Amino acid sequence: MNSKQLQYFLATAEQGSIAAAAKHLDVAQPAISLQLTNLEHELKIKLLERDFRGVKLTDAGNRFEQHARIIMEKIQAAKTDLIGEQAECKGKVVVGLNQSSCNVLSVALLNELEHRFTDIELSFKIGPFDMIENWLAEDQIDIAVCHKPITKNGISDALPLIREDINLYISPHPQNPSYSELAMHSSIPFVELQYYDIFLPDKQDTLTIMLTKQANKSGITLKSKAAFGQLMTTLHYVTQGLGLVICPSSAVFHLESCKQLRVINIIQPSLQRDVFLQLAHKKQHEPAAMAVFELLREITALSHDNKNWRGTLLDRKYAIPSVNNIETLVTG
Structure with a gap:
């Protein structure tokens, strides 16, 4: 069962015929007929009675219509929620890295932003650790990739990323x-x-x-x-x-x-x-900076899995399970 089958079923029920549903959705009539047949075959129950006047829901079809509407409303709510989150993620984010971390992270990060957060403008400041430390302290960067936790006012919330x-x-x-x-x-x-x-x-x-x-x-x-x-x-x-x-x-x-x-x-x-990831205190509630922060964690895990960044992955949030662990994850 998929959302397209549910969409075609609901449109057919509302329009009273497959031909009318096809016209309403601007989809070929045989495509709707095929999806409805597949849906009934999967559920092993007849949902629609067909005659020369159109279609009519069976008793099972009437019950299924209620479930189908709830499912489609949930899907639409999820889409709206995600689109709303992405709409909030806009603005400029500056990331400070050294040359080696820039080499492994920057291209992948830019690529992910193009696909997932198109309204975020990203820029990089590249330099050695002491420069990155100063940049973060002086609010010249929003995120730091560094080799030891950077403290400000005696406080550090750096995330250990990879050894x-x-x-x-x-x-x-x-x-x-x-x-x-x-x-x-x-x-x-x-x-x-x-x-x-x-x-x-x-x-x-x-x-x-x-x-x-x-x-x-x-x-x-x-x-x-x-x-x-x-x-x-x-x-x-x-x-x-x-x-x-x-x-x-x-x-x-x-x-x-x-x-x-x-x-x-x-x-x-x-x-x-050790390599650490640190978000500037003033950016800890800004959606754009937080989105880039999470993408850096995700890209690090992927780079480690691809052996592009070798060592011990310390941040396991986006760690890719090994083949040996899949059975354990499935069975709980």
Whole structure:
């Protein structure tokens, strides 16, 4: 049973004939006849008596008409409610991200807005964490994707989003002879990173701080090369086989998919860092900002499921169940 069958049934009952219903709905008469036949077949009961004068509801048809009207009214109420919500979701929303999270989130977010919230105007401010922290504190952005909770007046309501894996990336065809053997490895112990020149962000970046802390703990010194400032330029250099870079998969998933880069997992220990999602306090009751906030949660879960953003998904609201869990969900 579907809404089209109910619509055709009610129109036929109101108009008194299939021909009149077809004219009223601007639908071909055979299409209505087929849907009504399918409806009766599914219910295993006759709803309409047909003769040369038109159609007449059977006793069962009269009872079913009441249910059909209630169902269609519920469907219309749901549509009206959803359309009303979307109508409220309008205005400008500014999202602050770093370059890697922008790479994995921005295109998907824009695409979803085009389909679901056409009246929301979205813009991005891209920068390192310290800038994102200042932007949120100064109300320059409405939503922050950041690497630690941002506090304002001693309060933080940041949502833990994902604990992203940090890996080493290399071109499948390195031009530097010292990288040739490394290109064949699937993993590398952290202490062995000391033997390679690796592109890292500036010293204030959370990734560089984390790596430096681990290097000190391991008793080694990393030989870092200054990145080009723009992640895209650095990655282009690495894809040419001229360097190595440490970053999360969110920064390079598009290059992995077309085999311009390959991942080497860092082990002993493996490296991860938390990513948080935070909505500005003044925007917590604004429908547009809240809609974008929820879309970012949804897109993160989908990106994680697609292996574009690898790590541990911390926000499980939109997590996609694994095949092993489907039976449990169905049986309760």
